Amino acid sequence: MQNFTELKISDYTKERLSQANFAIPTPVQAAAIPVALEGKDVLATAQTGTGKTLAFLIPIIERLLAHKARGIEALVLVPTRELAMQVVDQYNALRGKQLTPAALVVGGLPEAKQLAAIRAGARLIVATPGRLEDYLGRNLFNFKTLHVLVLDEADRMLDMGFLPAIRRIAAVLPKERQTMCFSATLEASVANLVRDYMRAPVRLAFGSILKPSENVRVQAFEVSGDRKQELLQHLLGKETGRVLIFARTKRGTDKLARNLNREGYAAAVIHGDRSQSQRTAALTGFQQGRYRILVATDLAARGIHVQDIAHVINYDLPEIAENFIHRVGRTGRAGKTGVASTLFGREQRSDLLQLERTLGIRMERVQADGTGIPAKVERKIEPERPYLAPIPGMVRLPGEVLQVQLEN
Numbered sequence: 001m002q003n004f005t006e007l008k009i010s011d012y013t014k015e016r017l018s019q020a021n022f023a024i025p026t027p028v029q030a031a032a033i034p035v036a037l038e039g040k041d042v043l044a045t046a047q048t049g050t051g052k053t054l055a056f057l058i059p060i061i062e063r064l065l066a067h068k069a070r071g072i073e074a075l076v077l078v079p080t081r082e083l084a085m086q087v088v089d090q091y092n093a094l095r096g097k098q099l100t101p102a103a104l105v106v107g108g109l110p111e112a113k114q115l116a117a118i119r120a121g122a123r124l125i126v127a128t129p130g131r132l133e134d135y136l137g138r139n140l141f142n143f144k145t146l147h148v149l150v151l152d153e154a155d156r157m158l159d160m161g162f163l164p165a166i167r168r169i170a171a172v173l174p175k176e177r178q179t180m181c182f183s184a185t186l187e188a189s190v191a192n193l194v195r196d197y198m199r200a201p202v203r204l205a206f207g208s209i210l211k212p213s214e215n216v217r218v219q220a221f222e223v224s225g226d227r228k229q230e231l232l233q234h235l236l237g238k239e240t241g242r243v244l245i246f247a248r249t250k251r252g253t254d255k256l257a258r259n260l261n262r263e264g265y266a267a268a269v270i271h272g273d274r275s276q277s278q279r280t281a282a283l284t285g286f287q288q289g290r291y292r293i294l295v296a297t298d299l300a301a302r303g304i305h306v307q308d309i310a311h312v313i314n315y316d317l318p319e320i321a322e323n324f325i326h327r328v329g330r331t332g333r334a335g336k337t338g339v340a341s342t343l344f345g346r347e348q349r350s351d352l353l354q355l356e357r358t359l360g361i362r363m364e365r366v367q368a369d370g371t372g373i374p375a376k377v378e379r380k381i382e383p384e385r386p387y388l389a390p391i392p393g394m395v396r397l398p399g400e401v402l403q404v405q406l407e408n
Helices: 011-019 027-037 052-066 081-095 111-119 129-137 154-159 163-171 188-197 225-238 250-262 276-288 321-328 346-359
Strands: 042-045 074-077 103-105 124-127 148-152 178-183 202-206 216-222 242-246 267-270 293-296 309-314 338-344 364-368 374-378 401-406
Touching (some): 011 081, 027 052, 027 202, 052 081, 052 148, 154 163, 154 188, 154 321, 163 188, 178 188
Parallel strands (some): 074 124, 148 178
16 A cells, blocks of 8 residues: 555545645554454554554544444553543544544543543543543443454553553453554563454564664763763754653653753653643643753653654663663654664663663664763674564464564
8 A cells, every 4th residue: 555545445534634644654554454444453563653543543533434323432542641642632633523522531630521521422532541440430431332442552551550450441341342452562461461352363563673763873872970961962962853861760850851951951851750731741842842852751751752853862771671662762753764872881881782682783882082072983783683583572372363574
């Protein structure tokens, strides 16, 4: 499929896509949408920034247009408030006048407005598991008319401890339904979830899900702790586009943002302890250009879907290797190029090597001189780990259909 006009969808949806400037589908969209339109269960693993949201929204929109029944027909579960809000915005931008607005069900926002949207006739709910489970426990609505369940960024939901909530939610959903699961990684926990709730899913795999996109140049700077701030400012001074910086702790993000603002940079901060209004203001300001820099923790990373992030900087090493992929996936999206820089100290060399071994990658090494300014570049390329080679925790599912396997 070279163009959305080739899809077997309604003229109405084609027109809405055209008005939203969607013309050429990404590989994930081209493979997943036709299968989903047939009503089959879909398990898609792909790097972030590959267009997974539209891959499940278009089939949902087509179903809602074709079936005029009342009640909640589709449920999308996501890990974070920010991601839920962006999925709702995307849906509302495409639905036009023929479909009712989607209902947002998340924590940190007034529940009266959320419940009002459902009672006004929302047929699609986009929710985080915790708040949705709370509503279901209070019998505020039911899913008797549900036909489609989407688990978006399933690996992140499990990382955040939502597995018990997901299981309790799934227990009250109709057994006869279509289930679509989208994930950046397929570890044992995700595989078990899929095995329990999907029926002979069509498996769509795109490139290496445990490596950064080839559109991203990955580099690592060795620098002493007392020079990290100086090196960071050097990198920021050379970059003209949006920059996303990751720190390991909430306190660290606050301190780093304060230091950058003190030096004259327009920086915002986002982490789990910020209120929803603060997080929304920071993300909106970053999207609209009021802040050129956003400092975040890993917990908030999966809710950050901002176009044209030029540079991701790992001020602190991530605690687990998979978080490195999620961080780096914020740049080089939708076919564009990006840069990912990682700052590490001499005492962290073994940690960086372990991260590289786990992911099967090799970063460009940039040696900083005594002033903290990059002085020497050493590039070594190791043979890539074959795609779908035995990786601890990755599981093939009994009865699954491996539909697409593409190398980047």
